[in-house]
Amino acid sequence: xxxxxxxxxxxxxxxxxxxxxxxxxxxxxxxxxxxxxxxxxxxxxxxxxxxxxxxxxxxxxxxxxxxxxxxxxxxxxxxxxxxxxxxxxxxxxxxxxxxxxxxxxxxxxxxxxxxxxxxxxxxxxxxxxxxxxxxxxxxxxxxxxxxxxxxxxxxxxxxxxxxxxxxxxxxxxxxxxxxxxxxxxxxxxxxxxxxxxxxxxxxxxxxxxxxxxxxxxxxxxxxxxxxxxxxxxxxxxxxxxxxxxxxxxxxxxxxxxxxxxxxxxxxxxxxxxxxx
Amino acid sequence: xxxxxxxxxxxxxxxxxxxxxxxxxxxxxxxxxxxxxxxxxxxxxxxxxxxxxxxxxxxxxxxxxxxxxxxxxxxxxxxxxxxxxxxxxxxxxxxxxxxxxxxxxxxxxxxxxxxxxxxxxxxxxxxxxxxxxxxxxxxxxxxxxxxxxxxxxxxxxxxxxxxxxxxxxxxxxxxxxxxxxxxxxxxxxxxxxxxxxxxxxxxxxxxxxxxxxxxxxxxxxxxxxxxxxxxxxxxxxxxxxxxxxxxxxxxxxxxxxxxxxxxxxxxxxxxxxxxxxxxxxxxxxxxxxxxxxxxxxxxxxx
Numbered sequence: 001x002x003x004x005x006x007x008x009x010x011x012x013x014x015x016x017x018x019x020x021x022x023x024x025x026x027x028x029x030x031x032x033x034x035x036x037x038x039x040x041x042x043x044x045x046x047x048x049x050x051x052x053x054x055x056x057x058x059x060x061x062x063x064x065x066x067x068x069x070x071x072x073x074x075x076x077x078x079x080x081x082x083x084x085x086x087x088x089x090x091x092x093x094x095x096x097x098x099x100x101x102x103x104x105x106x107x108x109x110x111x112x113x114x115x116x117x118x119x120x121x122x123x124x125x126x127x128x129x130x131x132x133x134x135x136x137x138x139x140x141x142x143x144x145x146x147x148x149x150x151x152x153x154x155x156x157x158x159x160x161x162x163x164x165x166x167x168x169x170x171x172x173x174x175x176x177x178x179x180x181x182x183x184x185x186x187x188x189x190x191x192x193x194x195x196x197x198x199x200x201x202x203x204x205x206x207x208x209x210x211x212x213x214x215x216x217x218x219x220x221x222x223x224x225x226x227x228x229x230x231x232x233x234x235x236x237x238x239x240x241x242x243x244x245x246x247x248x249x250x251x252x253x254x255x256x257x258x259x260x261x262x263x264x265x266x267x268x269x270x271x272x273x274x275x276x
Numbered sequence: 277x278x279x280x281x282x283x284x285x286x287x288x289x290x291x292x293x294x295x296x297x298x299x300x301x302x303x304x305x306x307x308x309x310x311x312x313x314x315x316x317x318x319x320x321x322x323x324x325x326x327x328x329x330x331x332x333x334x335x336x337x338x339x340x341x342x343x344x345x346x347x348x349x350x351x352x353x354x355x356x357x358x359x360x361x362x363x364x365x366x367x368x369x370x371x372x373x374x375x376x377x378x379x380x381x382x383x384x385x386x387x388x389x390x391x392x393x394x395x396x397x398x399x400x401x402x403x404x405x406x407x408x409x410x411x412x413x414x415x416x417x418x419x420x421x422x423x424x425x426x427x428x429x430x431x432x433x434x435x436x437x438x439x440x441x442x443x444x445x446x447x448x449x450x451x452x453x454x455x456x457x458x459x460x461x462x463x464x465x466x467x468x469x470x471x472x473x474x475x476x477x478x479x480x481x482x483x484x485x486x487x488x489x490x491x492x493x494x495x496x497x498x499x500x501x502x503x504x505x506x507x508x509x510x511x512x513x514x515x516x517x518x519x520x521x522x523x524x525x526x527x528x529x530x531x532x533x534x535x536x537x538x539x540x541x542x543x544x545x546x547x548x549x550x551x552x553x554x555x556x557x558x559x560x561x562x563x564x565x566x567x568x569x570x571x572x573x574x575x576x577x578x
Contacts, residue, residue, distance in 0.1 A: 008379060009379060012374075012377065012379045015374060016374060016389060019370075019371065019374065019393070020389065020392060020393070023392075023393055023395065023396060023450065023453075024392060024395060026396075026404075026407045026408065026411065026450065027395055027396075027399075027407075029407065029410070029411060029417060030403075030406075030407045030410075033410070042415070044415075044420065045420060045421070045424070046415075046416065046417045046420050046421075048417075088298055088299045088302055089299065091295045091296070091298055091299065092295060092296050092298070092299035092300070094295050095292045095293070095294070095295025095296035096292075096295075096296060098292065098295075099291060099292020099293075099295065099296075100292060101292050101293065101296055102290075102293075107296075107300065111299075111300075111303065114303060114307050114308065114311075116504070116507055116559070116563070118307060118311075119508070119511040119512075119513070119532075120511045120512075120513045120532040120535055120536070120552075120555065121311065121314060121511065121552040121555055121556055122307070122310055122311060123535065123536065123540060123548070123552075124313075124314060124317070124535075124539060124540060124545055124548040124549050124552055125310035125311065125313040125314060125317075125549075126310055127540060127545075128313075128317075128545055129310055129313070144306050145306065147302070147306070148302070148303065148306040148307045151299060151302065151303060152303065155299055205398065208400070209398075209399075209400035209401065210400075211400060211401050211402055211514045211518075212513050212514040212517075215514070215517075216536075216540065226400075226402075227400045227401070227402040227403075228402075230400070230402035230403060230406060231402045231405065231518045233406060234402075234405055234406060234409055234518050234519070235409065241410055244406055244410070245406070245407070245410065248403045248406050248407060251400065251402075251403055252398060252399055252400075252403055255398040256398065259391075259394070259398050263391055263394065264387075
């Protein structure tokens with residue numbers, strides 16, 4: 001029994017290391033390639049670590065002005081989506097949590113069902129409708145669509161969070177003379193902050209990383225997000241692989257920062273549905 | 277008791293509607309209405325001259341079903357989906373079990389590893405495609421070492437027609453496993469620990485308690501993971517599109533590519549809607565089977 005225990009420890013450690021290497025390897029590859037000078041790109045056998053480290057690939061990215069514009073577009077689209085989702089989802093989450101709503105369970109189930117469907121089926125209607133409404137190739141169309149992607153799960157998540165905040169909190173605030181909306185903003189929202197942060201991350205992440213709708217509904221460098229610009233680089237990077245990986249890493253950095261500082265909220269939000 | 281009476285009093289009025297309506301109207305306009313359009317449109321054909329839909333009944337469906345390429349894309353999509361779902365299930369379960377293991381020396385280390393394992397999640401499909409494209413490149417890292425290991429001249433991960441499907445499946449597995457890992461992990465962590473403790477005291481082995489306690493309790497959640505993953509993968513478009521555009525020689529030509537190329541890019545919006553309806557029906561059948569299998573049985577058992 002005892003011998004079995006002590007053998008399992010190192011074996012378990014080995015398993016963990018193998019898993020980590022498999023899942024993190026592509027990330028490290030991109031990270032180190034972005035620090036490799038051009039003359040080392042075609043050294044055989046290929047190596048992960050550069051012999052001479054350099055930041056030149058990152059410097060080269062800033063000469064590609066169109067990619068800075070793509071970056072800005074992504075910021076606008078993701079920021080707009082986050083703001084819209086936070087406002088709509090906190091109102092709806094609060095309403096579902098506190099009030100009687102006609103056919104509440106059916107409406108909530110229907111909202112969740114919407115989450116399952118979208119994707120490629122919506123391409124045709126989105127393309128046609130955006131043409132007809134003259135919002136094709138604008139920030140607005142992507143903000144609306146991306147919000148539609150995240151809103152269902154956001155409403156659910158915030159409803160669950162508001163359920164954990166006792167109603168007496170805003171009732172005492174309202175007794176002191178504040179309106180219900182004020183109570184929601186100043187009393188309830190701070191208490192449900194982990195939920196709001198989780199929704200904000202999900203909305204930002206979804207909009208920042210969305211590619212398919214951007215491909216079909218935008219086609220100008222002044223509107224298209226970074227994912228669109230990145231995809232255009234596929235297959236042309238034999239020569240400047242290090243610069244391409246630098247752009248790739250730059251596209252991930254904002255999310256990486258959010259992730260490092262806030263990921264425990266997100267993990268809690270996602271796992272909240274199935275456990276703790 | 278007091279809260280309930282307060283709730284009941286609040287229940288008489290419709291004040292809650294003001295909070296809920298903005299989202300409901302938003303979703304109705306932005307998701308539900310566009311989604312519903314594909315059903316009437318699938319019975320139409322798009323006329324570029326009049327710039328409008330013209331009713332043609334089931335003609336677009338007949339045209340669609342007569343296309344051998346369409347059935348080819350459906351077959352590829354099923355192969356692709358089954359491989360991805362099976363792979364995700366294995367990866368998600370193994371990783372969740374590892375993270376949930378009692379062998380971690382400290383909780384901090386465990387949480388750190390969990391965070392690192394979530395990394396692929398934050399990469400966009402474009403970023404993932406670029407990285408894996410570089411790795412798969414004929415003179416790239418993976419190709420070079422694989423070909424030297426196997427002693428062949430070159431491994432065309434994205435150019436060999438019998439290999440390319442597995443190559444893109446592998447990238448999909450890497451990019452999308454974290455969500456399913458978290459779902460399974462959440463389930464494992466919420467299992468009642470007393471049951472496992474009691475089983476251990478009674479001398480039940482780890483494997484037995486896994487088969488007789490863990491699996492039955494996790495059945496519903498696993499079903500949900502399969503359903504969500506199956507639907508997401510069945511309508512997958514972007515990552516594989518960036519990497520292969522369906523090629524080489526249609527080896528990775530998914531149904532979504534058929535919709536995009538044959539429907540949208542040729543401005544055949546009725547045709548594209550018909551494909552959309554077909555995909556929606558497949559998803560509907562899957563959901564029905566899921567409910568039948570996971571809720572029908574449960575209701576019987578109780």
